[in-house]
Every structure is written in structure tokens, then in C-alpha cells.
Amino acid sequence: KQEVTQIPAALSVPEGENLVLNCSFTDSAIYNLQWFRQDPGKGLTSLLLIQSSQREQTSGRLNASLDKSSGRSTLYIAASQPGDSATYLCAVRPIGGAGSYQLTFGKGTKLSVIP
Amino acid sequence: KAGVTQTPRYLIKTRGQQVTLSCSPISGHRSVSWYQQTPGQGLQFLFEYFSETQRNKGNFPGRFSGRQFSNSRSEMNVSTLELGDSALYLCASQRQSSYNSPLHFGNGTRLTVT
Numbered sequence: 001k002q003e004v005t006q007i008p009a010a011l012s013v014p015e016g017e018n019l020v021l022n023c024s025f026t027d028s029a030i031y032n033l034q035w036f037r038q039d040p041g042k043g044l045t046s047l048l049l050i051q052s053s054q055r056e057q058t059s060g061r062l063n064a065s066l067d068k069s070s071g072r073s074t075l076y077i078a079a080s081q082p083g084d085s086a087t088y089l090c091a092v093r094p095i096g097g098a099g100s101y102q103l104t105f106g107k108g109t110k111l112s113v114i115p
Numbered sequence: 116k117a118g119v120t121q122t123p124r125y126l127i128k129t130r131g132q133q134v135t136l137s138c139s140p141i142s143g144h145r146s147v148s149w150y151q152q153t154p155g156q157g158l159q160f161l162f163e164y165f166s167e168t169q170r171n172k173g174n175f176p177g178r179f180s181g182r183q184f185s186n187s188r189s190e191m192n193v194s195t196l197e198l199g200d201s202a203l204y205l206c207a208s209q210r211q212s213s214y215n216s217p218l219h220f221g222n223g224t225r226l227t228v229t
Contacts, residue, residue: 031214043119043205044220051215089158093214098171100214102148102160 002027002094006106013080014114021075021109023090028068031093031100035064035075038087038108047088048075080113087111117142119221121206127227133194136224140187140208147189148218149181152203161204164189193226201228 003026013019023033032051036044048057048064050073056065063076073090087110091103120139128134140147149161160173164183181191187208193200203223210216 034217036220041225043121043222044207046217046219049217091158091218101146101163101165101171102173103158103218104160105150105158107157 002104004092004104004106006090006109008109010110012112015080015082017080018078019080021088023073023106025071025092028071029095031095033066033073033090033092036089038089082113082115085111085113119206119208119219121221121224123224125225128196129229130196132196135190135192136204138189138206138221141219144208144210145187146209147183148207149191150205152205196228198228201226
């Protein structure tokens, strides 16, 4: 059974710092990995999608990497801002029959950027 | 382009009642998924629909059901509500049936069971 872990559960950094969020998964048989952001009381906003054949994806100040063989992904946020404060979740789409129609999520890292 | 729309945003129900939640996907998206989010369990998959067919169902009791209409809009129903059903219910849509496009989520329906 695929398990997705995000450590740490919470992170607090001063504004302007570069930071890395971690995501690990137990089964490397995945189609892709997606990073999301969730603001309090809101839904999930898609940030980046990395296909299993890709090593990284970039969008603005965000860069996500994927090492499928080791079961790891990182989300790099450059020059953090208070507006980046949110919970960041990663999710994998497994390979394998009907199970491919769902994502398996980590429990997220709650990021606080202090002005 | 409008995003995924979920209605209502908030619901308060009593144990034993039933509830229906609605989801309108992004225009042109034919796949709709539902997830339950709780502080303890995180996000858990409920079911996924494509072209009115349920393709997968998560590990939830039969009290949880859903359907998709010909216009891709979807509803989920929870019967005989229990206190543990209190959660944020999130709907997501995807552009095509393949696995390569991102999932887009709505803002959810917050269900409170008293």
C-alpha cells in the first residue's frame, strides 16, 4: 500500500529565506507527483505536476524535483514571503488498475513565513 | 475560466439525517473525484467518475454514494449521518481520462454533524 510522508509537519521561517519541503513515498510505481497549497478553510491549489519521467518542474519562485527511484520529492521555495504561509501537500498517482484513478496524499507541511 | 464549484460551502446536520453535496467541474473536464479531509486522517479518496461511470471507490461504508450526470456535474450523498462524518469534502476535476493532467480542486463543503 502506497504511503506518503511529509516531514516536518510544521515549519516557521523568516521572510526572504529559501526553503525546502520534503515528500517521500514508499512505492516508486507512480505516474506522477503533484504539489498543492491549501490556505485555511479553503480547497487545494495545484502548484506543480511532475511526470514520472521528469526530474523537475519550475513555476516562478517554486521548483519541484522528483527522484522516483529513491521515493523522494522536494519543493523549493525561493525568497519566501508572508503570502507563502499555507499548508503544502504532495500527492502521488500510483500505477495499477483502478487505483490509478485516485491520488494518495501526505498530511502536509504547515509553513509560516514570519515578516 | 471558472474553477471547480462546490455547493453549499457549509452544512450543519443532525445525526441520522442524510445530505447531498454538489460539484460542478471546470468546463470541459469530464473526470470528477471526491475526497474527505479530516485533521486526523488527512485527505482520503471517496470515489472517481468519468462519463457517468464510477471507476473507483475508496474504503468508505455504503452510506457514502455518488453519481455523475451527463453534463459532468457530480453529487455525493451521505445517508444516516454519524458524528465522524464531520469533515471538509473536496471535489476535484481533471481535463481528460488519462493520468497526465493535474487535478483541480474546489473550495469544499464543510459538513458538521451534531
